[in-house]
Amino acid sequence: MSNENLFDQEDYIKARVDEYIWQKSIEAGISRQRFLRILATMLGGTAIGGLARPLPARSQTNTSNAFKTKGSKILKPLPPGYISHSKGTLEMNWETMYGRGYLVPNNWFYVHNRNTPPPFNPATWRLRIEGTGVSVPCEFTYDEIIAMPSISVTSAIECAANGRRFFEEAYNTPLSGTRWRLGAIGVAEWTGVPLSILLERAGLKSTARDVLVEGADLASLDAKGTKPSKFNSVVPIAKATADNSLVVYAMNGEPLPPDHGWPCRVIFPGWAGNANVKWIERIEVSETPIYTQWVLEQMVLIGPDYPAISPYKGKLITYQNVxxxxxxxxxxxxxxxxxxxxxxxxxxxxxxxxxxxxxxxxxxxxxxxxxxxxxxxxxxxxxxxxxxxxxxxxxxxxxxxxxxxxxxxxxxxxxxxxxxxxxxxxxxxxxx
The missing domain is CATH 2.60.40.650 (Immunoglobulin-like)
Known part of the structure; x- marks a missing residue:
């Protein structure tokens, strides 16, 4: 996908779907037209699940309860007048922003933690970069990353579910998940290393297409319901190598707080919060499109106005709206x-x-x-x-x-x- 079409969601989806169809027809040894006819009869979840490429199993991250305080999944002190929907959520209180500056202070920045932030040992933590899209798979230590050339980017991070409560009110229909109003957003100055630098050191190939970022957050059971899977997201190579896409280690001039991704997270300005993975451990670069449970089922709009285009269950979410x-x-x-x-x-x-x-x-x-x-x-x-x-x-x-x-x-x-x-x-x- 060209840089010119980086934010054109329809072009991005069309390119990925076309390549998916072409790839699967070759693997099946049939024509593209024949594969399309077969796919048309298999639009249910079983067909999608059967065709999606599973990720290889990875070792588990230690998720000790040592950091938990009074049952909360949030480690930073809760500010006065905070809005909380669960043990792992903190919604920014818009009233407190009156008279404040451009940036949201770290203690007021919204939080959505599925689990308590994982412990971090700088002596053992590594960021691994691998996959068919790089020629020199490698690992970076925390000290190596913070010693690299860095830049600072002022950008928002916003949960894709920000404003969910207004859907409920507009349609008089309850929804599951956190009932955010508009406080699941914050703007901060993020400091880190351009992801493109790390990818170049790993020998980024000109044929690279997709980049998967995986964090230490154990989010849910896998497709078979047998073990927890790690939270991940996928962006196209054009977004991953954009000048303002960073591996971040500082927030508003301070070391990245645990609730916001310590030791490192990624920032993809403009894209929905799910793309900005916290507590990152692994980056996979692929020469073919990557499909995961999160991309196919979680990062999509599903409804009568959003027809599914296989393998997605709905319309793919990339950038945020106004x-x-x-x-x-x-x-x-x-x-x-x-x-x-x-x-x-x-x-x-x-x-x-x-x-x-x-x-x-x-x-x-x-x-x-x-x-x-x-x-x-x-x-x-x-x-x-x-x-x-x-x-x-x-x-x-x-x-x-x-x-x-x-x-x-x-x-x-x-x-x-x-x-x-x-x-x-x-x-x-x-x-x-």
Whole structure:
């Protein structure tokens, strides 16, 4: 896939599906057309599971309970007024961002830990790079990585499920999983080594296609239900070698906190949170597309508006969509008088160029003032003057990025509640 089409999700999926069909027809010794006819009769999960290439078994990581505190899967101190949905989640409180700077402090940054962060021994930890896409498989120690040339990138990380609660409210249908509002996002300055440097040292081949990143997080049982599998994600080689794709070891000028991937994680700016794997241990570079359980079943939109294209169970998730949030409590209670409304908007595909705010539930709109910095793949802060009288209000914000992507008023349903990008109505009561 060319760099020009790096963020074109449809081109990315089409290229992978076409190669998948071609590869499987060759392996089966039949024509591509014949394979397509057979595949058309096998659209259920059994067919997909049978055709997907399994990953080789790897040794287990020690997941001692020594780091657990009072049953929490989060190690950092929980800030005052935190929002938690489970023992492993911390949602950023938007009210606390009012008056803060551009970056989210490490202690307020959202957390989604499936398990307690694994212990780290710098003497034994290794990052392994292997696969058919490299000619010199190798390992790097922590000291070797932090001694390499580094850069810093200011970027958002956002859970693909950010806004899941609004799917429930819009469709009056409960969903499983964490019921985030809009606080499963944070912007930080990430410091690390460009992944391209590590891949080059491993002898990256010109024929490399996909890159799998695997962490130490034991996420679930494997397809046979016999043993835990390690969390992983897959990106195309063009994304893996982009200038701002990093193996990160520092966050906001401090060593990477355990809850955020210590000792190292990857950052792929613009792509959904699942791609930014924490506690990384292994990178596989392949000359052919890589299909894993996470890519096929977890990183997809499944619903009537997202027809499955085998081998995916739905529409593949890559980049994040456009969203906006007010820096207010939910629901908010304010006093009548002059007020400076503040908020932030972001896009996974570029920078925000326009934010419109409605103070009357979407009947009328006005432009908000955008404040610098306004960085692509991060967010922009904005504000607007408001002099409300006592009453109940429904505030809305609608952002547009430099590629013309705008938040819609409604969003099609998907079964897991991912990528909610619709305009949100924020309830506010103004008291006299």
């Amino acid at each position: 969203k906006s949030a007010f820096e207010l409590a939910w629901p908010a209670t304010l006093s009548a008088g002059n007020y400076l409304l503040r908020g932030r908007s972001w896009s996974g595909k570029g920078k925000i160029v326009r934010v419109e705010v409605s103070l009357d539930g979407g009947r009328t709109w006005q432009l908000a003032r955008l404040r610098e910095p306004n960085l692509p793949f991060a967010w922009v802060r904005w504000d607007i003057d408001w002099n409300p009288t006592p009453g109940k209000y429904s505030l809305q914000a609608r952002a547009t990025d430099n590629l013309g992507n705008t938040q819609p008023s409604t969003v099609p349903w998907n079964d897991v509640g991912l990528l909610y990008g619709g305009v949100v109505s924020h309830p506010v009561t103004v008291q006299g």
